[in-house]
Amino acid sequence: MKVVVVGGGFAGINLAKKLAGIDDIEITIVDKNNYNFFPPLLYQVSTAFIEPSNISYPFRRLFQMQRNLRFYLGSLERVLTDSSAIETSNGRLEYDCLVLAMGTETNYFGLENIRENALPMKSIDNALNLRNHILINMEKVTRAKDPDERKKLLTIVVAGGGPTGVEISGMIAEMGIHIIAKDYPEIGNVTGNIYLVDAGQALLGPMSKKSQNEAMKVLAGLGVKIKLHCAVKDYVDGKVILSNGDVISSATLIWASGVIAREAPGLPASSITSKGRRIIVDQFNRVSGTTNIFSIGDQCMETSDPKYPNGHPQLAQVAIQQGKLLAKNLLNLKDGKPLDAFKYHNKGTMAIIAKYKAVVDLPRGFFKGFVAWFVWLFIHIIPIAGFRNKIKLAFNWFWSFITNDPTLRLIIRPRREDEEDV
Ligand SMILES: Cc1cc2nc3c(=O)[nH]c(=O)nc-3n(C[C@H](O)[C@H](O)[C@H](O)COP(=O)(O)OP(=O)(O)OC[C@H]3O[C@@H](n4cnc5c(N)ncnc54)[C@H](O)[C@@H]3O)c2cc1C
Structure with a gap:
């Protein structure tokens, strides 16, 4: 059976790993990148805390020695349902069974200025762009004479108070406290320069009230200005315009x-x-409406799970569990056996807020603080692809946490010879 899986994220990779080494099933993972990466740690790349290579791993290295797994670099362009084939940016592939696991992309809700000028946080490229942007702005601050210009360069607005928004706000606030004064003596300590804006009534919307309150308390303690019940409406000429009428330069x-x-x-x-x-x-x-096409992970919407009539949350655990079950079901399909229905087992959700401070919601409880922070680190090391990456990441964390001073603040931008310097 020829299985084509489009997307090698949590869902696609877990499906492929389960079917590795099984004769009669030939799997091709199609991805627009040649590497698998770990989105929950992107914010640490964008704040120069860890290297991109710590959280990414080449597909071809991952599939070495697996005789039934193949990688194909390309972006999906069209599914040709009638001829059981897909068209990609690099050619056509035929399948007996197609699995769509391409995840999600940033939603700008039709706000064109924001799409053009804001910095998203969905990919390694995005994280590196943000890292360069922050570091370049710091250099500009050291040269800026006008106090308003300095303030504008130092001010960072984060739109979205979910785990990503909370994590990145906490991390940048800590950079302001621990790193800026050391690296940029011209600037000194920076606090109170981060705004975290969310349209909802609490941070960490889907988490428990206790986690939400803890996030508010810790971030406020770090000087983050939190604006709730308020949405970012526009971003023009360096001015962030909020739905309550406020304008932040x-x-x-x-x-x-x-x-x-x-x-x-x-x-x-x-x-x-x-x-x-x-x-x-x-x-x-x-x-x-199809017979031989499946979809797993963030990209799909399944309302048949009794506990999740409005669809599952778009989380890594859902994608992993769906990938593993579909692998089993494809074997059942091949052997003419009945298929098993998917039911999500919620193992809990967690978010890191600042150094030594995290929150963990379990199906039957909540904990926070240092223990939660340590559990968060441990849980996030396990799924990182590659043993060497796990060790490198653990070492980087250890070093960064004891020194408060990682050494990755490098402005590296691939440019042609004729492009201008900063
Ligand atoms: C910044 C950030 C932080 C997050 N933090 C957490 C967290 O702490 N805990 C948690 O549970 N979840 C978190 N999530 C959500 C979690 O990452 C997703 O739920 C999970 O990645 C979904 O897995 P997936 O396999 O469906 O999609 P993805 O992991 O997104 O994988 C999709 C794959 O498809 C590929 N692809 C995309 N388009 C194409 C195309 N056209 N052609 C070919 N290939 C394509 C991509 O390159 C990628 O490899 C976070 C997400 C982000 C962005």
């Missing part, structure tokens, strides 16, 4: 505000939800 708007499923052109229009563009699947993750 800022050279940096980080957009951590929303996602929308990646497009899969060629699927029946009736199998796509109008909200969030997710692909509608049944309890076996089969795409509605």
Whole structure:
């Protein structure tokens, strides 16, 4: 059986790993990048705390020695349902069974100025852009004579108070306290320069009240200015315009505000939800209106799980569990056995807020502080691809936490010879 999996994120990779070494099943992972990466730690790349290579791993290295796994570099352009084939940016591939696991992309909700000028946080490229942007702005501050210009360069607005927004706000606030004064003596200590804006009534929306309160308390303690019940409406000429009428002059708007499923052109229009563009699947993750196409992870919407009638949360654990179950179901399909329905087992959610401070919501409890922070680190090391990456990441963390001073603040931008310097 020829299985083509588009997207080698949490869902696609877990499916492929389960089917590795199984004769009669030939798997091709198609991805627009040649590496798998770990989104929950992107914010640490963007704040120069860890290297991008700590959280990414080449597919071809991952599939070495696996005789039935192949990698194909390309971006999906169209699903040709009638001929059981896909068109990619690099050619056509045929399948007996297609799995769509392309995740989501940043949603700008039609706000064109924000799409053009804000900095998203969805990919390694995004994280490196943000890292360079922050470091370049710091250099500009050291040269700026006008106090308003200095203030604007130092001010950072984060849109979106979910885990990503909270994590990045906490990390940048800590940089202001521990690093800026040392690296940039011309600037000195920086606090109170970060705004975290969210339209909801609390930070960490889907988490427990206790976690939400803890996030508010810790971030406020670090000097982050939190604005709730308020949305970022526009970003023009370096001015962030909020729905309550406030205008914040800022050279940096980080957009951590929303996602929308990646497009899969060629699927029946009736199998796509109008909200969030997710692909509608049944309890076996089969795409509605098709027979041999499945979708897993953030990209799909499954409403048949009794505990999640409005669809599952777009989280790594859901993607991992769906990938593993679909692997099992593809074997069942091959052997003519009945398929198992997907049921999500919530193992808990967590968010890091600052150094030594995290929150963990378990199905039956909540904990916070140093223990939660340590558990967070441990849990986030386990799924990192590659043993060497795990060791490197653990060492980097250890070193950064004891010294408060990682050494990765490098402005590295691939440029042509004729492009201008900073
Ligand atoms: C900054 C950030 C922080 C997060 N933190 C957490 C967290 O702490 N805990 C948690 O549970 N979840 C977190 N999430 C959500 C979590 O990362 C997702 O739920 C999870 O990645 C979904 O897995 P997936 O396999 O569906 O998609 P992804 O992991 O997004 O993988 C999609 C894959 O598809 C590829 N792809 C995309 N488009 C195409 C195309 N057109 N053609 C070919 N390939 C394509 C991509 O390159 C990628 O490899 C976070 C997400 C982000 C962005």
